[in-house]
Amino acid sequence: MSPDELPRIGHDPAAFAAFYGEHVEAVQRFVVRRVADPHLAADLTAEIFLAVVDAAPSYRPGRGTPTAWLFGIARHVVAAEHRRAGRERRAHARVEGRRLLEPDDVARMQERIDAAARARELHAALDALGEGERAVFELVALDDLSPAEAAAALGIRPVTARVRLHRARTSLRAHLTFDDDSTPMPRPMEARS
Amino acid sequence: MTSTHRFEERLLEELSAVVAARPAPGPAASVPTARRRVVPRGRLAVAGGAVTAAVAAVAVFASSGDHTTAAYAVTPQPSGAVTVTIRSLADADGLQRALDDAGLPAVVDYRADGGGGVGCAAAPGGGAVTGGTTAGGPTTTRHEESGHAEAGPTLTQSGPALPRPGAGRVRMSTSVRMRPDGSVTFSIDPGKLAAGQKVFITTSTGALTSIAIAVGETRPAPCPAP
Numbered sequence: 001m002s003p004d005e006l007p008r009i010g011h012d013p014a015a016f017a018a019f020y021g022e023h024v025e026a027v028q029r030f031v032v033r034r035v036a037d038p039h040l041a042a043d044l045t046a047e048i049f050l051a052v053v054d055a056a057p058s059y060r061p062g063r064g065t066p067t068a069w070l071f072g073i074a075r076h077v078v079a080a081e082h083r084r085a086g087r088e089r090r091a092h093a094r095v096e097g098r099r100l101l102e103p104d105d106v107a108r109m110q111e112r113i114d115a116a117a118r119a120r121e122l123h124a125a126l127d128a129l130g131e132g133e134r135a136v137f138e139l140v141a142l143d144d145l146s147p148a149e150a151a152a153a154l155g156i157r158p159v160t161a162r163v164r165l166h167r168a169r170t171s172l173r174a175h176l177t178f179d180d181d182s183t184p185m186p187r188p189m190e191a192r193s
Numbered sequence: 194m195t196s197t198h199r200f201e202e203r204l205l206e207e208l209s210a211v212v213a214a215r216p217a218p219g220p221a222a223s224v225p226t227a228r229r230r231v232v233p234r235g236r237l238a239v240a241g242g243a244v245t246a247a248v249a250a251v252a253v254f255a256s257s258g259d260h261t262t263a264a265y266a267v268t269p270q271p272s273g274a275v276t277v278t279i280r281s282l283a284d285a286d287g288l289q290r291a292l293d294d295a296g297l298p299a300v301v302d303y304r305a306d307g308g309g310g311v312g313c314a315a316a317p318g319g320g321a322v323t324g325g326t327t328a329g330g331p332t333t334t335r336h337e338e339s340g341h342a343e344a345g346p347t348l349t350q351s352g353p354a355l356p357r358p359g360a361g362r363v364r365m366s367t368s369v370r371m372r373p374d375g376s377v378t379f380s381i382d383p384g385k386l387a388a389g390q391k392v393f394i395t396t397s398t399g400a401l402t403s404i405a406i407a408v409g410e411t412r413p414a415p416c417p418a419p
Binding site for chain 2: 009011017021053054057091092094100101102105109
């Protein structure tokens with residue numbers, strides 16, 4: 001989907017379906033790098049796309065790629081989850097993702113969750129970082145965004161993102177796995193299918 | 194309707210229904226046009242700290258995630274009034290811009306004791322009416338979390354219109370209602386505001402339950418300590 005078409009996904013079901021098809025897997029993987037429960041993961045996936053629909057009319061291409069924009073929203077939704085009780089969140093949900101899970105779906109979500117175990121470990125280790133550093137580092141190291149995309153997702157300047165990324169890596173040196181000395185950053189911590 | 198076998202397909206069906214129910218953007222779409230940013234210098238007295246967003250630089254929109262959970266909604270009504278619904282205290286800047294764009298000059302400051310706590314209609318700040326939600330902490334908190342279907346309390350406060358030399362005098366009642374989902378809603382008619390008057394949206398405790406609305410030229414002072 002081109003950036004120019006993106007605002008339409010808020011009201012055009014065909015456009016939304018195209019965007020959803022492109023990104024639903026990536027959104028689920030984003031979620032399971034942070035939460036380990038398949039039902040919660042389903043809820044958050046639904047919430048993220050609802051937030052996307054709400055935010056689509058105000059998307060401007062100059063503010064980042066659709067992926068960067070999407071991950072900025074996803075991050076906000078998942079962060080908000082930690083600040084609210086589960087019962088309260090579900091009481092207000094327009095679409096409860098967990099209601100749509102059949103046993104096969106739970107199994108597939110659990111596979112994603114298992115594949116992301118290392119990512120969740122790393123995510124937990126990031127508590128040691130300052131908030132700004134953590135935000136950038138997560139998007140680059142866990143979600144495989146480029147530093148420029150991460151900057152756009154967070155609404156900060158690219159140079160700011162690079163500085164924070166460097167600080168984060170320095171702080172976390174003991175926790176990271178580098179594949180060789182020449183690679184300046186760790187691989188994303190999950191299996192790809 | 195045949196059942197679909199995968200979570201992703203069922204979720205798409207439900208989300209598509211949400212999207213289909215949304216209106217296509219019309220002339221009142223969210224693209225802001227020329228913004229009226231009037232700061233009446235010398236007439237805007239600030240209590241206890243700067244007015245944060247009156248002359249703020251352009252803020253980043255959805256890419257920073259601030260608008261994503263619909264912290265607020267500003268809806269023009271056929272009557273000319275503007276209905277404002279606030280669900281969370283995120284993005285004061287965005288709400289202020291949205292109100293300005295809707296013809297309702299506003300100052301939104303959610304910080305604790307930004308001014309305008311309940312019962313402070315008598316504070317100096319121009320002839321104004323303050324509508325505040327009940328600052329009954331435990332009761333209101335339980336109300337938010339339990340999600341009861343009952344209608345929220347409706348509180349209408351008409352403060353005194355304070356005569357002040359040179360100041361506009363407005364007598365207006367504004368009911369601030371808290372809904373079962375915990376959001377706060379009120380309506381104001383921009384046409385009833387005198388020139389130079391703004392709507393001040395503040396909290397006294399930094400929580401949504403203490404939100405207060407005041408109309409005047411100058412910002413209401415925080416409540417004096419009891």
